[in-house]
Amino acid sequence: MILYGLKNCDTCRKALKQLPQAHLVEVRGEGVPSAVLIKALAEFGDRLVNTRSTTWRGLSEAERSAAPLELLQQHPTLMKRPLIAVEDRLYLGWDKSTQEALQS
Template structure:
C-alpha cells in the first residue's frame, strides 16, 4: 500500500499511523520532497478529476484567478501541495482523503 501526501500533513500522519496499526505495510511518498511521476498524477486525475485539487488550502488561496482556472495537471506539477491528501493506493485501487468512508474500507 502506498500513501501519497506531505510529511507535515496531520491527516497523512493519522492515516499512516492507523493503517500501520491495522497491519498494513505502508510506503509513504512525499509529493513535495520526492516528487510524483506524471503518470501517477494522470492516474489520480483520471480517477478523481478536479476533486484531486485541494481548494481549501493556503496554496490555492495564494493563486491568482487566472492560475486557478488553469489545467489541473499543470497546477499540480507547479504546486504539489495542491493535491488533496492523502491519496492511498491499495493494490491499484485508489482512495482520496481520510474520511470515515475510506477508514471503514481500509481499516475493517
C-alpha cells in the same frame, strides 16, 4: 501501499498511524508520478485539487485557471491529501469510507 502526502499534514499522520504498512511519499520533495496523477484525476476529477489550501489561496487567478494536471505538477501541495495507492486502487482523503475500505 503508498500514501502520497506531507509528513506535517495532520490528516496524513492520522492515516499513517492507522496504516503502519503504508510508505509515505513526501509530495513536496518527491512529487507524485505523472501516471498516478493522471489516473487520480480520471477517477476523482476536480476533487483532487484542494481549493481550500494555503497554496491555492496564494495563486493568482491566471494560475488557478490552468489545467488540474498542470497545477498539480507545478504545485504538488495543492493535491487533496492523502492519496493512497493500494495495488491498482486509489483512495482520496481519510474519511470513514476510506478507513473502512483499508482497514477491513
